Amino acid sequence: MPLTRISVPQHLSRESACRLADAVHQGLVATCGVPDDDRFQLISQFSPDFMIINPTFGGVSRTRDCSIVEVLFLRGRTDDQKRALYRAVVRGAQDAGFSADDVFVSLSENEHIDWSLGGGSAYKHLSQGNSD
Amino acid sequence: MPLTRISVPQHLSRESACRLADAVHQGLVATCGVPDDDRFQLISQFSPDFMIINPTFGGVSRTRDCSIVEVLFLRGRTDDQKRALYRAVVRGAQDAGFSADDVFVSLSENEHIDWSLGGGSAYKHLSQGNSD
Amino acid sequence: MPLTRISVPQHLSRESACRLADAVHQGLVATCGVPDDDRFQLISQFSPDFMIINPTFGGVSRTRDCSIVEVLFLRGRTDDQKRALYRAVVRGAQDAGFSADDVFVSLSENEHIDWSLGGGSAYKHLSQGNSD
Numbered sequence: 597m598p599l600t601r602i603s604v605p606q607h608l609s610r611e612s613a614c615r616l617a618d619a620v621h622q623g624l625v626a627t628c629g630v631p632d633d634d635r636f637q638l639i640s641q642f643s644p645d646f647m648i649i650n651p652t653f654g655g656v657s658r659t660r661d662c663s664i665v666e667v668l669f670l671r672g673r674t675d676d677q678k679r680a681l682y683r684a685v686v687r688g689a690q691d692a693g694f695s696a697d698d699v700f701v702s703l704s705e706n707e708h709i710d711w712s713l714g715g716g717s718a719y720k721h722l723s724q725g726n727s728d
Numbered sequence: 729m730p731l732t733r734i735s736v737p738q739h740l741s742r743e744s745a746c747r748l749a750d751a752v753h754q755g756l757v758a759t760c761g762v763p764d765d766d767r768f769q770l771i772s773q774f775s776p777d778f779m780i781i782n783p784t785f786g787g788v789s790r791t792r793d794c795s796i797v798e799v800l801f802l803r804g805r806t807d808d809q810k811r812a813l814y815r816a817v818v819r820g821a822q823d824a825g826f827s828a829d830d831v832f833v834s835l836s837e838n839e840h841i842d843w844s845l846g847g848g849s850a851y852k853h854l855s856q857g858n859s860d
Numbered sequence: 861m862p863l864t865r866i867s868v869p870q871h872l873s874r875e876s877a878c879r880l881a882d883a884v885h886q887g888l889v890a891t892c893g894v895p896d897d898d899r900f901q902l903i904s905q906f907s908p909d910f911m912i913i914n915p916t917f918g919g920v921s922r923t924r925d926c927s928i929v930e931v932l933f934l935r936g937r938t939d940d941q942k943r944a945l946y947r948a949v950v951r952g953a954q955d956a957g958f959s960a961d962d963v964f965v966s967l968s969e970n971e972h973i974d975w976s977l978g979g980g981s982a983y984k985h986l987s988q989g990n991s992d
Binding site: 603640642645646647648649650652653654655656657658662664666675678679682683685686687696697698699700701702703704705 | 863878898899901905970973974975978981983
């Protein structure tokens with residue numbers, strides 16, 4: 597139930613975009629306790645005019661391949677988990693051909709009660725049993 | 729001033745997407761005290777490659793029609809209101825031809841001061857009078 | 861590292877959309893302490909069916925040009941800064957030809973640790989030195 601939005605420049609190949617999505621998911625699994633089958637991702641393409649990205653802010657060097665990853669997930673990951681997530685996503689993105697500096701990540705958080713994964717029920721922890 | 733994003737697969741008809749948007753709005757009105765004319769929704773279509781949705785995570789059974797509803801609204805709804813919202817949205821979606829398991833909902837919250845509905849003024853409660 | 865999404869109706873010219881993006885960025889710089897080179901914006905176009913906007917809710921009068929600005933930024937801006945931001949964005953949008961009532965803004969907040977601007981490192985305050 598992390599919900600991930602990945603925004604890529606339109607010149608990027610479909611395969612590269614999907615491999616970045618793989619890297620994000622694998623990073624979440626490896627560092628944030630996300631189950632492997634808990635994958636919900638949306639990828640959008642943007643024309644150069646409509647994706648305005650400063651090339652150097654924050655001391656990094658971005659190319660026209662720079663992509664933006666937004667993850668909405670449950671509150672409770674530690675700072676160390678988030679740092680490990682950034683490293684893992686970038687490692688995976690590099691394996692997919694991205695420059696490390698072309699992966700911009702932003703996280704937002706909400707609560708268990710803020711998710712319904714289907715069927716009209718609020719999300720249940722495994723530890724919560726079946727009470728809805 | 730809830731702001732709703734609805735992400736649908738591109739094979740879904742325009743009418744189905746709009747009927748899902750109706751269901752979400754009517755659910756917010758019925759369960760969360762949203763005025764009927766307080767409607768702000770954005771619908772986006774995704775190709776299969778760019779909408780990656782696990783078919784079974786969370787104990788539900790999703791089809792290729794599965795759509796993702798994201799609502800950003802004011803902090804303060806109770807857990808019971810959120811549960812009622814999920815049920816209401818799914819009932820409306822079923823009336824529009826969706827399977828109950830094909831409606832994925834995620835909520836995020838912010839504060840009154842975080843909204844400007846137009847004119848460059850922060851949103852005002854009716855109870856707050858005209859002070860901006 | 862504010863991340864801004866701007867959703868515009870598809871009939872709006874590319875130039876108008878980009879000038880609205882300029883107005884949002886300049887407003888953030890002028891009122892919220894955002895550095896001028898800290899600019900990350902995504903613009904999306906919507907067909908009329910897929911951008912459902914009530915024309916009058918909140919006591920404003922929206923036209924078909926109404927556009928939605930969503931800003932995700934660091935927690936900590938004061939209410940006064942947010943009010944100043946709304947005014948500044950609208951002033952800039954008016955200079956770009958928008959009606960004041962056609963600029964809808966919503967803010968969300970997260971924390972320093974929730975951003976990685978590239979390179980797989982968490983965002984560092986200038987005041988934090990180089991410890992990651």
